[in-house]
Amino acid sequence: xxxxxxxxxxxxxxxxxxxxxxxxxxxxxxxxxxxxxxxxxxxxxxxxxxxxxxxxxxxxxxxxxxxxxxxxxxxxxxxxxxxxxxxxxxxxxxxxxxxxxxxxxxxxxxxxxxxxxxxxxxxxxxxxxxxxxxxxxxxxxxxxxxxxxxxxxxxxxxxxxxxxxxxxxxxxxxxxxxxxxxxxxxxxxxxxxxxxxxxxxxxxxxxxxxxxxxxxxxxxxxxxxxxxxxxxxxxxxxxxxxxxxxxxxxxxxxxxxxxxxxxxxxxxxxxxxxxxxxxxxxxxxxxxxxxxxxxxxxxxxxxxxxxxxxxxxxxxxxxxxxxxxxx
Amino acid sequence: xxxxxxxxxxxxxxxxxxxxxxxxxxxxxxxxxxxxxxxxxxxxxxxxxxxxxxxxxxxxxxxxxxxxxxxxxxxxxxxxxxxxxxxxxxxxxxxxxxxxxxxxxxxxxxxxxxxxxxxxxxxxxxxxxxxxxxxxxxxxxxxxxxxxxxxxxxxxxxxxxxxxxxxxxxxxxxxxxxxxxxxxxxxxxxxxxxxxxxxxxxxxxxxxxxxxxxxxxxxxxxxxxxxxxxxxxxxxxxxxxxxxxxxxxxxxxxxxxxxxxxxxxxxxxxxxxxxxxxxxxxxxxxxxxxxxxxxxxxxxxxxxxxxxxxxxxx
Numbered sequence: 312x313x314x315x316x317x318x319x320x321x322x323x324x325x326x327x328x329x330x331x332x333x334x335x336x337x338x339x340x341x342x343x344x345x346x347x348x349x350x351x352x353x354x355x356x357x358x359x360x361x362x363x364x365x366x367x368x369x370x371x372x373x374x375x376x377x378x379x380x381x382x383x384x385x386x387x388x389x390x391x392x393x394x395x396x397x398x399x400x401x402x403x404x405x406x407x408x409x410x411x412x413x414x415x416x417x418x419x420x421x422x423x424x425x426x427x428x429x430x431x432x433x434x435x436x437x438x439x440x441x442x443x444x445x446x447x448x449x450x451x452x453x454x455x456x457x458x459x460x461x462x463x464x465x466x467x468x469x470x471x472x473x474x475x476x477x478x479x480x481x482x483x484x485x486x487x488x489x490x491x492x493x494x495x496x497x498x499x500x501x502x503x504x505x506x507x508x509x510x511x512x513x514x515x516x517x518x519x520x521x522x523x524x525x526x527x528x529x530x531x532x533x534x535x536x537x538x539x540x541x542x543x544x545x546x547x548x549x550x551x552x553x554x555x556x557x558x559x560x561x562x563x564x565x566x567x568x569x570x571x572x573x574x575x576x577x578x579x580x581x582x583x584x585x586x587x588x589x590x591x592x593x594x595x596x597x598x599x600x601x602x603x604x605x606x607x608x609x610x611x612x613x614x615x616x617x618x619x620x621x622x623x624x625x626x627x628x629x630x631x632x633x634x635x636x637x638x
Numbered sequence: 639x640x641x642x643x644x645x646x647x648x649x650x651x652x653x654x655x656x657x658x659x660x661x662x663x664x665x666x667x668x669x670x671x672x673x674x675x676x677x678x679x680x681x682x683x684x685x686x687x688x689x690x691x692x693x694x695x696x697x698x699x700x701x702x703x704x705x706x707x708x709x710x711x712x713x714x715x716x717x718x719x720x721x722x723x724x725x726x727x728x729x730x731x732x733x734x735x736x737x738x739x740x741x742x743x744x745x746x747x748x749x750x751x752x753x754x755x756x757x758x759x760x761x762x763x764x765x766x767x768x769x770x771x772x773x774x775x776x777x778x779x780x781x782x783x784x785x786x787x788x789x790x791x792x793x794x795x796x797x798x799x800x801x802x803x804x805x806x807x808x809x810x811x812x813x814x815x816x817x818x819x820x821x822x823x824x825x826x827x828x829x830x831x832x833x834x835x836x837x838x839x840x841x842x843x844x845x846x847x848x849x850x851x852x853x854x855x856x857x858x859x860x861x862x863x864x865x866x867x868x869x870x871x872x873x874x875x876x877x878x879x880x881x882x883x884x885x886x887x888x889x890x891x892x893x894x895x896x897x898x899x900x901x902x903x904x905x906x907x908x909x910x911x912x913x914x915x916x917x918x919x920x921x922x923x924x925x926x927x928x929x930x931x932x933x934x935x936x937x938x939x940x941x942x943x944x945x946x947x948x949x950x951x952x
Contacts, residue, residue, distance in 0.1 A: 369855055400858035408856075413849035418871045418947060427867075428857040463947040479857070 314385075315342035316486050316519055317366075322379035324358070324365045324543075326591075333591035336362045337543035337599075338379070343487060348513065348520040350534035350551075352527055352566070356588050358543040359523045360409075363489050367406055368396050383486075402432040405485035409492040411472035415464040421448070421475050422460035425482060432483045447478040452508060470501035474508065481512060488513075491523045506533050527570050531555065539563045542589045542599025545619070549626040559628040562600045598631070606632050646939055650932045657928040658710070658921075662703050665917045672719055672915035693719065706921070715922035720914045725922035728907065732891075735805050736903040739826070739895075740888035742819050746827025747834050747884065754831075755838025760865065762843055770835065777832025786825040786898040793821060803900035822899040826892055830884045837880040841873035848872070874945050882938035889934065890927040 324336035336358040343349055353359045364370050366381040366388060381388040383403060388396065400406075408414045416424060425447060426440035435443065441460070448456030451474040464472055473493055480488050490509065494502035510533050513520055522533060530537055530551065537554045539547045539562060547560040558564040568582030586603035589595055595602055601612040611631045619627040673689045674681065690696045694705060709716060715725035758770040794802035800821055806814040845851070846869055854864045891905030904923060911920035942949050 367856060369852060397858040397860060400856055402858060406856040408849060408853065410849060414853045416850040416854070416868050416872070418945065419868070424853075427854075427859065431858060465948050476853070479853075 313344060315344050316384065317343040318380075318382040319343075319362075319366060320380045320382070322362060322365060322381065323377070324361050324370070325376045327374045327376070328592065331592045334594050335543050335591050336365065337594070339540070339543075339545050341538060341545070341548070343519050343521065345486070345519055346513070346517045348510075348522060348533055348535045350522045350524060350530040350537045351540055352524055352530055352537060353540035354525055354588060356591070357540045358591075359525075359540050360491050362540075363406070363491060363521060363523060367400060367404055367489065369400075369406075398432070401428040401485075402483045403486050404489060405480035405483070405487070406489040406491065407473070407476045407480045407493050410496045411469055411476050411493075412496065414476055415472055417464055420461055420463055421467070425460070425475065425479055428479065429482050443482070444478075447482055448475070450481075450512070451475070451478045452504075453478075469497050470504060473497060473501075473505050477505070477509065477512070481516065481518075484516065485518055487519045487521065489521045489523070492525065493522075494529060495524070495526070502529065503532075509533065527566055539566065542594065543591065544599055544616075545627075545629060546600065547626075547628045547630075548619070553626050557626075559626065559633040560600075560630050561604050561606050561632075561634060564634055598629075608632075642943070643940075646936055650936060653932055654925070654928060658707060658925055659703070661921050661924045661928075662706065663699075665920060666699060666702075672917050675915040676720065710925065715925070716918040718916055718919045720911075720916040720919065725919050728919060729904070729922050729926050732902060732904045732907050734807070735901060736889065736891055736905075738808075738815075738819065739822055739892070739901060739903060740885060742823035743826040743830060743888055744881070744885050746823050747831035748881065750828065750831035751834035751838050755835045756842055756865065756870075758835070758839040759842035759846060760861075762839075767839075770839070774832040774835040777828050777835075780829065782825055782829060782892070783894050783898060785829070786822070786895055789821050789825055790898070803898070805900070805902050822895050822901055825899075826888065826895055830888070834877070834880055834884060838873070838877055841876040842869055844876075845869040845872040871945070875942065878938055878941050878945065882934050882941075886931040886934045889930040891923075 319342075320340045321338045322336055322340070323334075323338050326333040326335060339358075339362060341349065351359045351362070361370065361375075365375070365377045368377075368388065368391075370377065377389060379389065383399065388399065391399065415421075422441060422444050425444040426435070426437070429435045429440045429443060430437070433440075445456045445460055448459055453459050453471060453474055459467070459471075464475075467475065476493070480490075488509075493509070494505050497505060506529060509520065509522075520533075522530070524530060534551045537547075537549060537551050538545050539554075539560060541562050547554065547558065547563045549559075554563065555567065558567055562584070565582060565584040569584065571581060584603055589599050589602065595613065597611070597613040597615055598604070598607065598617050601607040604612065607613065608631075615631070617629045617631050619629050673686055673693070673695065676689070677686060687696075694702055697705075706716065713726060715729070717723065718725055718728055754770045754774070758767045761767045790802045793800045801814075801818050802821075804818055806818050808815040842865075851864060851868060854868045859867075891903045891908060893905035893909050895901065896903045896905040897909070904927065908920060908923045908927075910916070911923060
């Protein structure tokens with residue numbers, strides 16, 4: 312395989328809080344290759360959003376403290392100056408956010424917000440930035456883009472606004488597009504449209520995508536590879552089909568069991584995982600999922616943190632007692 | 639747009655009508671017969687009756703009000719009860735000094751408040767923020783009569799840089815005009831600026847915490863550009879509101895400061911009118927103050943329309 316575009320190694324994020332140090336991301340590593348879609352799945356508080364905000368260096372430091380390395384084309388972003396980081400953001404790494412209602416500036420036109428990064432990173436004149444902005448709006452499926460460009464965010468629907476956000480993300484041909492739960496705030500039909508749009512644009516443009524979500528149903532349609540995150544650690548990493556067909560981690564299995572699947576040979580009743588995610592200020596010493604896991608045992612799971620076995624390259628699981636030995 | 643304007647002007651007229659009724663009623667309810675005050679020790683029953691009849695004070699309250707309102711609509715606010723000069727010209731005479739001081743004070747306030755408030759918000763929780771907050775607390779707490787006297791003691795009497803009081807028309811001598819303006823403008827400007835600083839800080843801080851600022855950062859914009867192009871355009875809306883209110887107060891005349899600096903503004907005119915029970919003059923002055931306040935509010939509303947596209951459509 313070719314060299315990865317993005318290489319994250321042992322990324323850790325802590326926050327100083329009044330109650331103590333919150334360990335939100337606890338040593339995660341992954342590679343992202345050109346054109347690939349990687350989905351990071353986890354419930355609220357698993358650290359998935361924080362982990363991508365950390366690699367964009369969009370967290371205020373302090374209270375956040377970030378350690379590890381984030382290599383973009385071999386260059387460590389965590390060591391880059393603020394100025395260098397600004398030239399990376401929006402150009403090499405673009406990001407779209409969860410709530411398109413609040414992510415756009417209400418007093419600036421769509422065109423203004425779209426053109427901004429193009430004039431900054433590509434040095435386009437106002438005229439050519441505007442022309443390209445209209446092209447981009449057309450590309451993301453906004454009807455009559457030459458009219459919409461002069462409108463304000465409140466004049467657009469939620470789906471339209473997320474399309475504008477995507478157009479903004481793509482405006483400087485980024486190598487990586489980070490989508491942080493971009494469909495969570497949208498209704499279900501719009502969700503599907505946005506997911507399809509990103510998948511289609513990715514095929515055309517060839518960028519890599521990191522898609523953060525809590526919804527395994529969304530992942531199935533878009534991802535090549537899935538990472539399941541819990542308590543700031545990676546639990547399982549596999550190709551999307553492998554993961555759905557044969558979840559190795561009890562947590563992944565629980566998540567899939569909680570997903571309604573019409574026509575599948577699953578029990579009628581949806582499974583829930585009892586208990587709550589761990590408190591980041593008081594992380595359990597062993598496996599973060601151990602307190603909620605039916606398979607955990609006191610001698611190992613509650614003491615020793617399980618890690619990915621390096622030799623099982625295609626399907627990785629961080630569990631002392633994985634559900635299936637072969638994948 | 640013109641519909642919006644028509645609606646707002648109609649609202650303003652209704653408000654003015656309300657103010658006129660309240661002012662008229664209040665003055666007539668306050669104890670102290672103006673004729674008696676005017677006559678003082680030379681009281682004479684026949685003279686008293688004649689004066690009351692001539693000024694219409696013997697007629698029923700409602701009748702007096704409508705007579706006054708009818709004249710007011712034609713711009714005639716009657717004659718000063720005290721010195722028989724037209725109230726309109728007495729008020730207009732005081733306007734240049736009042737407007738000059740109001741805008742000079744507002745200028746001082748904005749020059750202080752904008753940078754202080756923005757820096758305070760950007761550095762929130764850091765020493766500079768605490769310094770600004772402490773300074774604005776002092777500014778708000780400082781009574782104008784005390785601050786004014788302190789400035790006179792320091793800059794006029796001790797250092798002898800500036801005159802201690804009085805007003806010189808700009809046309810007469812621009813330099814003297816400015817020299818006389820500095821101390822009263824700073825006295826009020828710093829107080830007003832302290833209030834505005836707090837609003838600027840909270841407006842900027844509020845905008846800084848919005849999601850669109852994170853979007854702007856994710857685009858790679860510099861922090862300063864984000865402040866200028868994304869944060870301030872949103873923060874202007876609450877800032878304009880408080881600046882408008884402050885200007886409204888300033889335009890209404892500033893009794894204490896005008897007295898300290900012997901400034902011939904509306905505040906002192908109104909004060910004199912109260913002391914003399916010069917009810918026609920007081921009515922005229924209050925009506926003018928209300929008019930200014932409402933006009934500034936109308937202007938603020940028009941500025942909103944410029945600043946906020948969401949208001950523009952609805």
